[in-house]
Amino acid sequence: MAETIADARTGQAVSGGRWTENPADPLRVSTGFRLDFVDTRATPGYEGDKKTAKHDLAACGRELGDLQERLYAAHHESESGPSVLLVLQAMDTAGKGGIIRHVVGAVDPQGIELAAFKKPTEEELAHDFLWRVRRRIPDPGMIGVFDRSHYEDVLIGRVRGLADAEEIERRYQAINDFESELTEAGTRIIKVMLHISPDEQRERLLKRLDRPDKHWKYNPGDVDERALWPDYMAAYQAVFDRTSTESAPWFVVPADRKWYSRLAVQRLLQNALEQIDPQWPTADFDVEAEKRRLLAT
Numbered sequence: 001m002a003e004t005i006a007d008a009r010t011g012q013a014v015s016g017g018r019w020t021e022n023p024a025d026p027l028r029v030s031t032g033f034r035l036d037f038v039d040t041r042a043t044p045g046y047e048g049d050k051k052t053a054k055h056d057l058a059a060c061g062r063e064l065g066d067l068q069e070r071l072y073a074a075h076h077e078s079e080s081g082p083s084v085l086l087v088l089q090a091m092d093t094a095g096k097g098g099i100i101r102h103v104v105g106a107v108d109p110q111g112i113e114l115a116a117f118k119k120p121t122e123e124e125l126a127h128d129f130l131w132r133v134r135r136r137i138p139d140p141g142m143i144g145v146f147d148r149s150h151y152e153d154v155l156i157g158r159v160r161g162l163a164d165a166e167e168i169e170r171r172y173q174a175i176n177d178f179e180s181e182l183t184e185a186g187t188r189i190i191k192v193m194l195h196i197s198p199d200e201q202r203e204r205l206l207k208r209l210d211r212p213d214k215h216w217k218y219n220p221g222d223v224d225e226r227a228l229w230p231d232y233m234a235a236y237q238a239v240f241d242r243t244s245t246e247s248a249p250w251f252v253v254p255a256d257r258k259w260y261s262r263l264a265v266q267r268l269l270q271n272a273l274e275q276i277d278p279q280w281p282t283a284d285f286d287v288e289a290e291k292r293r294l295l296a297t
Contacts, residue, residue: 017056018048023264024271029240029250035233040197041256046263053259060266061106067273068143072111074281075141082186082276083138086269087146089155090194091232092222093204094255095262096147099194103266104145113138116147129153129171130178137182143269144187150175154239159231172242179248188272189248192265193236194255198229 026044048056075081086104088096104112115136124132130150138144154171157163163171179189196204205222208214225232244250251268255261 017059018052019045019267020047021045022271023267024251027251027253027264027268029244029252033240033244033252035195035237035240035252038195038252038254040195040200040254042254043257043260044254044264046260050257050259053263057102057259057263057266060263060270061103064103064266064270064273065107067270067278068107068111070278070280071143071273071276072108072141074278076111076139078140080186081140082188082278083140083142083144084269084272084276085138085144085146085182085187085189086265087149087151087189087191088194088265089149089151089192089236090255091196091201091229092219092225093201093208094194094196095258096194098258099192099262099265100145100147102262103269104143107143111142113142113144114147115144117149117152128174130174134178138187140186150178151239151243155232155235158235158238159228172239175243176245176248179243179245183247188276190268190272191244191248191250192268193240193250193252194261195252196255198226200256201226
């Protein structure tokens with residue numbers, strides 16, 4: 001039976017399925033957070049299993065779809081207004097694609113703006129690192145999704161030595177300023193790190209090699225990146241320490257169980273839309289007059 005729980009910070013009622021608490025609370029990065037203390041197989045706030053999660057994902061997907069449609073209907077033709085930006089960061093195989101297909105894919109695609117940030121082009125490298133990102137921020141009424149993001153420039157930049165320590169430090173502050181601008185303009189930012197264990201990643205990579213239809217997803221470079229796992233975890237910790245702010249906090253979602261990470265991100269996205277509380281726009285024409293016109297044809 002579906003339950004209703006309250007957000008610990010806002011007191012807002014939240015329909016919950018098998019949630020025992022709003023996952024925003026246990027997943028949020030706050031002062032003293034340690035990435036190495038996170039159990040990647042845990043299911044914070046959720047007492048169900050894979051079977052119940054499938055049911056809850058579908059049920060909450062309908063609620064999410066209704067909220068997204070209202071947001072799009074009310075604001076997509078406006079020059080200003082609320083929007084949502086979902087930032088997905090993770091090590092390879094952690095499930096970003098599954099989030100996009102099973103969570104974001106459950107809503108009307110015309111209200112989604114997806115940006116997948118790959119290796120910068122020569123044109124992009126000729127500008128500041130945020131130049132290409134600013135061009136892809138969501139318009140009013142839209143849900144933007146970053147499959148990787150501006151955080152690549154402080155993660156890979158640090159681990160691979162593509163920028164010196166002074167430049168990395170500058171980028172942290174530039175990111176905070178950029179995200180503050182977005183939130184002040186009405187964009188709610190949901191920053192998610194899908195946290196997978198190295199053992200689980202190995203199993204998922206092996207499965208890709210075992211299936212010819214998955215070979216296209218396998219990148220030999222992933223093995224090289226695995227050797228740098230401790231460095232990447234240290235880089236993520238630095239990101240959380242420097243850029244998890246009150247207006248744009250980070251959420252670390254255990255990702256060894258795909259069914260849980262999808263459900264958790266869905267709830268985080270729904271939280272943001274519920275806080276916006278979009279309403280259906282009022283008709284800018286005489287409804288009764290239009291009914292009469294139609295009946296007369």
